Amino acid sequence: MSDPTRGQRASSFGSRAAEYARHRPDYPRAAIEWGLAGARGTPRRVLDLGAGTGKLTLGLAALGLDVTAVEPDAEMRAELERAVPSVRSLAGHAERIPLPDAAVDAVFVGQAFHWFDVPVALTEIGRVLRPGGVCVPMWNYEDESVPWVAEFTALGRDGARRPSSIEDMREVTHPAFESFESSRFRHAQRRTAESLIETIATYSAVIVSAPEESAALLGRLRQFLTGNPATADGEFDLPLVTTVLRARRR
Numbered sequence: 188m189s190d191p192t193r194g195q196r197a198s199s200f201g202s203r204a205a206e207y208a209r210h211r212p213d214y215p216r217a218a219i220e221w222g223l224a225g226a227r228g229t230p231r232r233v234l235d236l237g238a239g240t241g242k243l244t245l246g247l248a249a250l251g252l253d254v255t256a257v258e259p260d261a262e263m264r265a266e267l268e269r270a271v272p273s274v275r276s277l278a279g280h281a282e283r284i285p286l287p288d289a290a291v292d293a294v295f296v297g298q299a300f301h302w303f304d305v306p307v308a309l310t311e312i313g314r315v316l317r318p319g320g321v322c323v324p325m326w327n328y329e330d331e332s333v334p335w336v337a338e339f340t341a342l343g344r345d346g347a348r349r350p351s352s353i354e355d356m357r358e359v360t361h362p363a364f365e366s367f368e369s370s371r372f373r374h375a376q377r378r379t380a381e382s383l384i385e386t387i388a389t390y391s392a393v394i395v396s397a398p399e400e401s402a403a404l405l406g407r408l409r410q411f412l413t414g415n416p417a418t419a420d421g422e423f424d425l426p427l428v429t430t431v432l433r434a435r436r437r
Contacts, residue, residue, distance in 0.1 A: 203389045204262040208240035208270060210386040212327050212376040214297060218429045219246050219323075221370055223293055225433035227319030230292035234315065235274075236281055237299030241267035243325070244274055247295060255291070257284060281308035289317040300324035300432075305359055313363030316436040322364060323433045324356060327374060330426035335417050342411055343387065343404060356432060364434040374427040380412035383425060 223230050231253055235244045238256035240263050247254045248271055256271070257279040258264040268276050279285040281296075281303040294312045296303075312322050331337040357369055378386075384405055387393060393401045412418045 203394055204240060204260070204266045206385055207263070207389045208242075208266040210382055210389060211240070211242055211298075212374065212425075212427060214243050214246045214325060214327065215372050215374045215429055216246060216250075218325060218370075218372040218374075218431045219243075219250065219295070221372070222295060222321065222323030222325065222431055222433050223250075225321040225323065225368070225435055226293055227435065228292070230320065232291045232293075234284070234286065234291045234294045236284065236294050236296050236312070237302070238267055238276070239263050239297065239299065241270040241274070243295055243297030244271045248274055255286065257281075257286075282311060284311045284315050286315045288314055290315050292317055292320045294320070294322045296322075296324040298326055300326075300356060305356075306361065309359070309361040309364065313361065313436055318436055320436045321433050322436070323431060325429055325431040327427050327429050330373070330428045332428075333426045335415055336426055339408065339411055339415075343408055361434075363437055365437060367432045367434040369430065369432050372429040372431065374429045375424040376427060377422055378418075378425045379422055380409065380418055383412060383418070384409050 233247050233252045233254050235241075235247055235254060235256045238244050238258045241256065244254060244256045244267060254274045256264075256267055256274050256276040258267060258276065259278060259280050261278070264276055264278065267274075277285050281299075294316055309322070316322065329336045329340050331340055357367055359367060387408060388401070388405060393404060396404075417423055
């Protein structure tokens with residue numbers, strides 16, 4: 188597939204906001220709790236930064252936390268407000284967060300940290316975090332240790348695979364933060380072949396590609412799923428791995 192600019196991909200999701208809300212997976216509670224455990228004290232005030240349609244926001248709110256969601260895209264934010272009406276949502280970017288200094292105990296980032304201008308964003312995250320607070324980026328991706336999943340993601344090329352920059356995030360340093368730790372959590376999402384294709388259609392590389400390219404990709408993936416014994420007949424569990432980083436504010 189073509190390799191559109193990073194900025195174009197980062198801003199592409201609003202055009203598929205309803206589908207994103209319907210088909211993207213949530214985050215396992217154990218992963219969220221591991222992130223929170225990186226903070227000193229008991230975190231109560233939490234920011235979901237780059238919150239999208241509220242997939243991670245829902246998990247944070249379910250723990251009884253005082254959650255603020257910040258999302259730049261109006262269409263994604265509208266889906267979030269429908270899904271989690273009890274949460275305060277604000278327009279804003281990671282590089283300019285609309286909160287005062289030391290306003291929160293934890294900053295979570297679901298599936299968005301690799302789109303940020305990371306040095307600038309970490310300075311802003313450090314500003315809104317209290318000392319001892321924690322920054323927690325996390326990502327859901329297909330579990331490629333499962334053979335059919337590895338074959339499926341390889342078939343999808345860059346439209347269905349994790350960006351290599353996620354591995355680079357482990358090495359990020361910033362003077363406001365201690366070193367990042369990482370952990371991984373097994374997860375799963377109940378799927379059908381068609382709902383999984385709809386999920387792939389919300390990936391940025393697919394959204395911004397030429398229509399004939401994205402149609403060809405989705406056609407290849409659909410053919411694989413309908414011919415694969417694990418996915419051909421009705422519902423199945425898609426194995427996922429949630430990768431979580433956490434770094435404490437100095």
